Amino acid sequence: MQAQRLAIPDVVLLTPKVFGDDRGFFFESFNAEKFAAATGVDVQFVQDNHSKSQRGVLRGLHYQLPPNAQGKLVRVVQGEVFDVAVDLRRNSPTFGKWVGEILSGENKRQLWIPAGFAHGFVVTSDTAEFLYKTTALYAPSAERCIAWDDPDIGVAWPLTAAPLLSPKDAEGVAFTVADTFA
Ligand SMILES: Cc1cn([C@H]2C[C@H](O)[C@@H](COP(=O)(O)OP(=O)(O)O[C@H]3O[C@H](C)C(=O)[C@H](O)[C@H]3O)O2)c(=O)[nH]c1=O
Numbered sequence: 001m002q003a004q005r006l007a008i009p010d011v012v013l014l015t016p017k018v019f020g021d022d023r024g025f026f027f028e029s030f031n032a033e034k035f036a037a038a039t040g041v042d043v044q045f046v047q048d049n050h051s052k053s054q055r056g057v058l059r060g061l062h063y064q065l066p067p068n069a070q071g072k073l074v075r076v077v078q079g080e081v082f083d084v085a086v087d088l089r090r091n092s093p094t095f096g097k098w099v100g101e102i103l104s105g106e107n108k109r110q111l112w113i114p115a116g117f118a119h120g121f122v123v124t125s126d127t128a129e130f131l132y133k134t135t136a137l138y139a140p141s142a143e144r145c146i147a148w149d150d151p152d153i154g155v156a157w158p159l160t161a162a163p164l165l166s167p168k169d170a171e172g173v174a175f176t177v178a179d180t181f182a
Contacts, residue, residue: 001031003038006099008092011085011117012039013101014073014110027108029075030133039112043071045133053123053130058163060120061086061146061153065179068139069115072132079128080104081121082158086146088180089116096175098155105129116181118146122157144179147172 002015014035016027028034036042053059061084064070074083084100103109104125113119115135145168148155152175157163 001034001038006101008085008087008094008097008099010114011099012112014038014112016108016110018108030073035073035112041114043135045073045135047134047137049132049134051130053128054164055123055126056159056161056164058120058122058148058157058165058169060084060169061118061148062120063088063118063144064136064139064142065144066181068136068142069181071115071135072113072119073110074103074113074119074130074132075108075110076103076105077129077131078105079123079125080106081123081128081130083111083121084119084155085111085113086118086153086155087116088118090177090180090182096153098153100155120148122159122163124158145169145171145173146175150175
């Protein structure tokens with residue numbers, strides 16, 4: 001597995017070793033030992049999620065506050081998304097900054113997004129199936145949202161039209177220092 005620390009170094013892009021043969025392919029989608037070696041963190045995942053979305057759907061920017069903050073290991077098994085992480089750690093030199101990567105069934109890349117980040121993605125294929133592991137359970141009371149197009153964050157989403165949003169994501173909650181991470 002190859003690991004690349006992004007412009008926000010705690011966010012790591014993982015590219016698995018894929019074994020192809022005339023039957024198809026095999027790769028380890030998660031290996032605790034290799035993950036720890038690649039990211040430098042030892043995490044326990046407690047939940048797996050799977051969502052399917054059509055082109056133009058944008059889910060995010062979401063996060064859960066402590067003590068329910070979630071680290072996420074995200075990947076796409078079919079289609080393509082532009083996946084974004086936003087640093088919400090007030091003491092971080094990259095506080096309020098974002099990084100984004102293309103994840104697809106084709107490139108099989110994964111993004112490790114630690115607790116302390118908001119997360120979201122937009123679908124850039126006809127459909128996309130998005131799978132991810134989290135280090136804390138779903139806790140709706142601890143969930144917070146930031147507007148996908150918040151000007152203070154300024155994510156450069158690859159959009160050709162207005163995104164398709166859930167009512168929650170359409171509320172447009174502005175980014176503020178409140179509800180961020182120490
Ligand atoms: C996240 C979640 C949701 N749900 C239920 C709650 C709703 O009835 C339904 C859809 O939830 P929601 O619209 O919040 O789903 P997404 O917009 O995909 O939310 C996710 O979007 C971004 C990309 C994230 O990183 C988060 O993991 C998560 O917030 O599933 C659950 O039962 N468990 C869960 O863990």
